[in-house]
Amino acid sequence: MKFVIKKIAGLIITLLIVSILAFLAFEVIPGDPARTILGTEATEGKVQALREEMGLNRPLPQRYGQWLGEFIMGDMGTSYSYQIPVRDMIGDKIPITITLTVIAFFFIILFSIPVSVLCVRYENKLVDRLFLIFNQITMSVPPFFVGIVFTVLFGLLFRLFTPGGYVPYTESVSGFLGYLILPGAAIALPKAAMSTKMLRNSLLAEMRQDYVRTAMSRGNGFWRVLMRHVLRNGILPVITFLGWAIADVITNSIVIEQVFGIPGLGRTLISSISKRDYPVVEAVIVLIAVVILVINVIVDLLYRKLDKRIEV
Amino acid sequence: MLRVENLSLHFEDKGKIQEAVRGISFHMQESEILGIVGESGSGKTMTALTIAGLTKEHEVLDEGRILLDQTDLLALSPKEMRDIQGRNISMIFQEPMTALNPTMKIGKQVEEALVLHTRLSKEERRKKAIRALEDVELERPDLLYGKYPHELSGGMRQRVMIAAAIVCRPRLLIADEPTTALDVGTQESILRLLKKLNKKYNMGILFISHNLRVVNELCSRVLVMKDGVILEEGPTEQIFEDPRTQYTKDLIAAIPGRTKSSAFYKLLKAKAGE
Numbered sequence: 001m002k003f004v005i006k007k008i009a010g011l012i013i014t015l016l017i018v019s020i021l022a023f024l025a026f027e028v029i030p031g032d033p034a035r036t037i038l039g040t041e042a043t044e045g046k047v048q049a050l051r052e053e054m055g056l057n058r059p060l061p062q063r064y065g066q067w068l069g070e071f072i073m074g075d076m077g078t079s080y081s082y083q084i085p086v087r088d089m090i091g092d093k094i095p096i097t098i099t100l101t102v103i104a105f106f107f108i109i110l111f112s113i114p115v116s117v118l119c120v121r122y123e124n125k126l127v128d129r130l131f132l133i134f135n136q137i138t139m140s141v142p143p144f145f146v147g148i149v150f151t152v153l154f155g156l157l158f159r160l161f162t163p164g165g166y167v168p169y170t171e172s173v174s175g176f177l178g179y180l181i182l183p184g185a186a187i188a189l190p191k192a193a194m195s196t197k198m199l200r201n202s203l204l205a206e207m208r209q210d211y212v213r214t215a216m217s218r219g220n221g222f223w224r225v226l227m228r229h230v231l232r233n234g235i236l237p238v239i240t241f242l243g244w245a246i247a248d249v250i251t252n253s254i255v256i257e258q259v260f261g262i263p264g265l266g267r268t269l270i271s272s273i274s275k276r277d278y279p280v281v282e283a284v285i286v287l288i289a290v291v292i293l294v295i296n297v298i299v300d301l302l303y304r305k306l307d308k309r310i311e312v
Numbered sequence: 313m314l315r316v317e318n319l320s321l322h323f324e325d326k327g328k329i330q331e332a333v334r335g336i337s338f339h340m341q342e343s344e345i346l347g348i349v350g351e352s353g354s355g356k357t358m359t360a361l362t363i364a365g366l367t368k369e370h371e372v373l374d375e376g377r378i379l380l381d382q383t384d385l386l387a388l389s390p391k392e393m394r395d396i397q398g399r400n401i402s403m404i405f406q407e408p409m410t411a412l413n414p415t416m417k418i419g420k421q422v423e424e425a426l427v428l429h430t431r432l433s434k435e436e437r438r439k440k441a442i443r444a445l446e447d448v449e450l451e452r453p454d455l456l457y458g459k460y461p462h463e464l465s466g467g468m469r470q471r472v473m474i475a476a477a478i479v480c481r482p483r484l485l486i487a488d489e490p491t492t493a494l495d496v497g498t499q500e501s502i503l504r505l506l507k508k509l510n511k512k513y514n515m516g517i518l519f520i521s522h523n524l525r526v527v528n529e530l531c532s533r534v535l536v537m538k539d540g541v542i543l544e545e546g547p548t549e550q551i552f553e554d555p556r557t558q559y560t561k562d563l564i565a566a567i568p569g570r571t572k573s574s575a576f577y578k579l580l581k582a583k584a585g586e
Contacts, residue, residue, distance in 0.1 A: 210410040217364055218398035218425045218476070221391075232415045307415050308460045 077279035097264035103184030111192040116199035135193035147186040147259035203234035243299035319376035343514040347531030398425035402477035406489040408469035419457030444475040467498035
């Protein structure tokens with residue numbers, strides 16, 4: 001219980017800091033939403049009048065305070081450029097990005113556990129070495145490039161999917177999921193390679209522990225020892241890594257959405273930044289921070305569940 | 313029950329073939345407690361691990377025969393050997409702190425041999441595991457069943473190790489320095505426990521140690537090993553009263569209880585016996 005309270009307190013403080021930083025960032029970077037709305041032809045007087053109307057001339061703490069108050073009450077504000085509530089703008093995009101992230105995460109786990117188990121079984125044999133090379137290469141390739149390669153390979157060469165042929169989930173769930181497979185794999189690949197390498201090494205280190213010999217002395221075979229004893233211990237450091245990796249996976253989702261033409265949060269975020277549409281950007285950044293933090297809490301809980309020695 | 317014939321063990325170390333054990337032979341009677349003493353590098357642990365079938369994975373070359381009744385353990389396939397491990401032959405180790413799986417409940421570790429070697433139901437396994445925990449004189453075995461190793465002291469963990477080893481009532485328990493990592497008081501109680509289990513279940517114990525004092529307390533017969541060969545062999549009393557080699561004499565002289573500065577040790581022993 002104490003743990004949960006501590007975690008929630010930490011979560012709230014982190015969110016406050018993230019939202020302040022996002023606010024400050026717009027003070028620093030050049031650009032003016034009023035000017036963007038009115039266009040370059042508008043007179044200085046008109047721009048000033050609009051700034052006054054939008055409340056942009058008030059001091060920063062006051063603006064932040066008002067935004068925060070409204071945000072806590074569930075009002076994310078109104079988009080400057082579209083004049084519609086931010087909630088309506090991003091509400092239907094959140095599931096898209098989250099689905100993409102979850103698919104990518106699923107692929108990371110789906111790849112790294114079986115492959116590293118295989119590499120441990122055939123340590124230093126051909127399979128192990130081949131995956132070592134494969135991982136070393138994919139680890140260093142950025143997801144957007146993998147995305148482009150996938151598009152060329154599967155979209156243009158093998159014609160397994162239509163590049164840019166995104167299917168909204170309101171239209172067909174299976175079509176939607178089907179379209180997200182390749183972008184999900186593109187995001188997952190470098191991280192999957194890293195976690196495979198980590199898990200393989202962690203499992204090999206565990207295989208040399210004393211308790212493995214004890215398990216063998218009871219008549220356990222190699223596979224049983226690996227699956228029943230070693231995997232649970234060996235996966236612990238990798239879970240920590242995956243907790244860190246989630247931020248990267250979300251960031252990469254935003255980039256990959258551009259490559260594959262997926263209308264998720266990423267697109268909204270990037271176009272809103274260029275239009276200086278503060279309310280939208282603030283909302284998206286805080287939402288992403290919430291997702292990352294919540295996943296980190298889940299990782300901590302999972303870690304404690306797997307290893308009872310941990311008392312955080 | 314157990315007969316080791318002309319056993320030689322080699323392993324490769326940095327491209328060189330090392331000879332760990334050179335053609336040793338010995339036997340063990342049913343429910344006998346046999347001690348093997350020797351310093352590190354004498355080949356005693358390698359011998360123990362080979363009998364327990366735990367050297368196969370480590371590319372140790374073996375020659376000779378290890379007969380459990382009529383079966384030559386060295387001629388068995390790994391799968392056939394696994395059938396014997398934990399059922400007929402069990403082993404306990406030196407480091408109770410690391411020999412248990414840190415993320416597996418005590419109960420699950422104790423009953424694992426039952427999962428592997430019997431068709432008992434979950435409830436029957438639990439009962440047997442709890443009885444094994446009682447056998448090793450641990451209090452509240454029903455509570456211990458759901459605990460993790462880090463919640464237990466070193467002595468308690470070694471008892472859990474023993475419980476897991478005897479849960480299938482093996483005929484031979486190989487104990488490789490099981491008391492070395494424990495404090496003196498705990499050592500004594502573990503030795504007493506092994507003796508009790510030996511009587512209660514007619515379980516033979518092959519006790520490996522570098523400590524002649526401990527061997528003297530527990531074993532009826534002793535082998536003294538050095539550099540991969542057996543220097544001498546005989547009933548414990550005879551080895552102590554009338555050692556034939558200088559090496560054995562030196563070992564006996566090194567026992568702290570026999571030197572004059574043993575007042576502290578006696579005090580500890582008296583305390584442990586209370």
